[in-house]
Amino acid sequence: MASIVRPPLPYGKACATCARAKCRCVPRSVGGRCERCYRLGKECRFPEGRRKVRSLSKSVQIEQKLDGLMMLLTSGRTGLPTPTPLPADAEAETESEQENEDNQADEEALYAFRTQRLQFLPLIHIPATTTAQNLKQQSPFLWHCISAVESKNTSRQAALCVTIRELAGKQLLVDCNKSLDLLQGVLVYLAWVTFHSQPQKSSLCIYAQMAMGLVFELGFNKPAPPDLSMTISNSNAVGHMPGLKASISTRRTMNERRAVLSCYVLTSIIAQFLGRMDPLRWTPHMRECLDILTKSGESPGDGVLVQITRTRLLADQILQGPWSEGVYGPHPTQALAAFHLKAFESRFETIKAEIPLPLADNKPILFHLYDTQTSLYEVALVNPPADEEMSSQRLGHLYACLHVVRQFFDLFFTISPAEYTSLALPYLTQISHCLVTLFRLSTLDYPGWDKATVRGTVDLLDVANQIATRMGQVAAAVGMHGEEAECDPFSKLGLMMQKLGGEWAVRLPEYTGVEPDHGAGEVLPLSSVELGDLESFLRWSEMAWLTDGTGVGGSRPNLSNACS
Structure with missing residues (x-):
C-alpha cells in the first residue's frame, strides 16, 4: 500500500528544529515528535512567540539537502516540492566560511x-x-x-x-x-x-x-x-626624476x-x-x-x-686550498701541509668552544660542524705519490674522517622521517658528501688501512639501506597516500638509495662477501630506475662512478653528484 503523505504544518507553526533548518515539519499520526525530529533523534519543541529568521550554517544546508533527498526516496514520488532555496545571506555565509577555512x-x-x-x-x-x-x-x-x-x-x-x-x-x-x-x-x-x-x-x-x-x-x-646621493647606481636619477625610488636603503x-x-x-x-x-x-x-x-x-x-x-667560513678556507683539488681529481696534488692542518684544527676547536651552551646540542649546527670536519680530514684521501711510504699521520687523519662520518649518520638517524620534510638543501648535500666519503674510505687501498675496521665502525650498505627505508616512510609519516605518496620526492630518493645499495652489494664483493654473478649480465645503471623529475635535482645517476670499484683512484665529477 502506498505511503500516506501528510501535509506539513503551516508557516510559523513548525517546530524549532525544522524552522531553524528551514525544512518541512510534518506531524506524525501517533503524535509526539514530528517526522523529521523522530527520524534524526532530535528534540522536537515549539518556540514561544514569533520565529526569528536566522541564516543557515554550512552543516544545516547540507542537512537540508539530505532531508529533501530522503523525502523523495521514502515517498516513492518525484513530484514533491524541492527544499527551500538558500537565501542570499546563506550564500554569503557559505563564502565567509570558505574564506575562514582558507585563512586557517x-x-x-x-x-x-x-x-x-x-x-x-x-x-x-x-x-x-x-x-x-x-x-x-x-x-x-x-x-x-x-x-x-x-x-x-x-x-x-x-x-x-x-x-x-x-x-x-x-x-x-x-x-x-x-x-x-x-x-x-x-x-x-x-x-x-x-x-x-x-x-x-x-x-x-x-x-x-x-x-x-x-x-x-x-x-x-x-x-x-x-x-642616497652617495650611491653610484642612483646618483644620476634620484632627485631628478619624480616618482623614482632608490633600491638601496639608507x-x-x-x-x-x-x-x-x-x-x-x-x-x-x-x-x-x-x-x-x-x-x-x-x-x-x-x-x-x-x-x-x-x-x-x-x-x-x-x-x-x-x-x-x-x-661555513672555515669550510670555504679549507676548500680553497690547492690540496682540495686532488681530493676528487684523477691526478695527485700536494697534500695538506701539517701546519695548515693544525691551524684549521685549532680554528675548528675555537668555533666549537665558542658555541653558546644552549646551542651545544643543536642538530643543524652539529650537521654543519661534522660536514666541515669531514672536509678537513678527507684531504687524506688525496692520491699519495707512488714512492710515499705509509704515514702514521695520514692514517690518523683517515680514521678521524671515518669517526666524523659515523657521527654525522648517527645524528641523521635521530631525526624522524616526518622531520625530513623540513630539511633544507644544505643537509641533503651533506648526506651526499658523507656517503661519497664513506664509500672512498670503505674501498681505500693504503698500507695500514683496515677495511674491516671501517665496516665495523660504520657499514656503507647498512647506512644506504637505513636511508632508503626511512625516506620511504616520509610520505606515510606526513599523511600522504596514493598518488600523492608516489609523487613524494623522498620516496623517490629512497628508491634511488635502494638501487645504489644494491649495486654496491654486487660491485664490491670484497667488501660485502657477496660473490658476483658474472653470467647474470651487466648491472643496469642508476638511470634505469624510473625516477622522474627528481633525477634532475638529485643527480645520483652521476654517482655511478662509485660502483666502478676504482676506489680513490677513480675520478669524481663534482662534490655534489646529487643536485644541479
Whole structure:
C-alpha cells in the first residue's frame, strides 16, 4: 500500500528544529515528535512567540539537502516540492566560511614554516604576531614560496612552483625589480622549493646567481649609505626624476643582515656542491652583520645562523686550498701541509668552544660542524705519490674522517622521517658528501688501512639501506597516500638509495662477501630506475662512478653528484 503523505504544518507553526533548518515539519499520526525530529533523534519543541529568521550554517544546508533527498526516496514520488532555496545571506555565509577555512590553512602553513622549516635554516625572522594576511601584503613573492613549500597537494605544489618561476623571471628580468621580498623568496626557493619543483631543471646555479645579484643591487654586502646621493647606481636619477625610488636603503634592518648571511651560506654550499661557480664574496660589512646578529636577542634562530655562517667560513678556507683539488681529481696534488692542518684544527676547536651552551646540542649546527670536519680530514684521501711510504699521520687523519662520518649518520638517524620534510638543501648535500666519503674510505687501498675496521665502525650498505627505508616512510609519516605518496620526492630518493645499495652489494664483493654473478649480465645503471623529475635535482645517476670499484683512484665529477 502506498505511503500516506501528510501535509506539513503551516508557516510559523513548525517546530524549532525544522524552522531553524528551514525544512518541512510534518506531524506524525501517533503524535509526539514530528517526522523529521523522530527520524534524526532530535528534540522536537515549539518556540514561544514569533520565529526569528536566522541564516543557515554550512552543516544545516547540507542537512537540508539530505532531508529533501530522503523525502523523495521514502515517498516513492518525484513530484514533491524541492527544499527551500538558500537565501542570499546563506550564500554569503557559505563564502565567509570558505574564506575562514582558507585563512586557517594559510595560518597553519605559516606556523609550520616558522616553527619547523626555519629551525634548520633561520634565514628570516617572522614574528609570531605576523599573520599570513600580513605576510601576503608585505612580502607577496616570499609568501608564494612559503605556500609552495608547505603545500600538501602535489598538483597544487607543482602549479605554485611554475608561478614562482614565472614571477621571478618577470620581476627580476623583465621589470628589473629589486627588493628584500624577492631576495628572501629566492633564498627560500634555493633552500626548499627546488626539492619539490616540477619539473626540476638545473636551476640551482641560476637562482644562486639571482640571489647574489639581488644582494649586489640592494647593497646588502656593503654598509648602508648615509644618503642616497652617495650611491653610484642612483646618483644620476634620484632627485631628478619624480616618482623614482632608490633600491638601496639608507638603514640596514635585521632581516637584511639575515638575508645576506643566508645568501653566503647557501651559495657557498652550492658552489662546493656543483663545482662550477663561486659563492658570494665575504666582505667586512658581512662580518659586521655577523657580529650584530651574535648579540641579537630578537630571534632564537639568529644564534643558529651565526654558528652555521662561522662554520661555513672555515669550510670555504679549507676548500680553497690547492690540496682540495686532488681530493676528487684523477691526478695527485700536494697534500695538506701539517701546519695548515693544525691551524684549521685549532680554528675548528675555537668555533666549537665558542658555541653558546644552549646551542651545544643543536642538530643543524652539529650537521654543519661534522660536514666541515669531514672536509678537513678527507684531504687524506688525496692520491699519495707512488714512492710515499705509509704515514702514521695520514692514517690518523683517515680514521678521524671515518669517526666524523659515523657521527654525522648517527645524528641523521635521530631525526624522524616526518622531520625530513623540513630539511633544507644544505643537509641533503651533506648526506651526499658523507656517503661519497664513506664509500672512498670503505674501498681505500693504503698500507695500514683496515677495511674491516671501517665496516665495523660504520657499514656503507647498512647506512644506504637505513636511508632508503626511512625516506620511504616520509610520505606515510606526513599523511600522504596514493598518488600523492608516489609523487613524494623522498620516496623517490629512497628508491634511488635502494638501487645504489644494491649495486654496491654486487660491485664490491670484497667488501660485502657477496660473490658476483658474472653470467647474470651487466648491472643496469642508476638511470634505469624510473625516477622522474627528481633525477634532475638529485643527480645520483652521476654517482655511478662509485660502483666502478676504482676506489680513490677513480675520478669524481663534482662534490655534489646529487643536485644541479
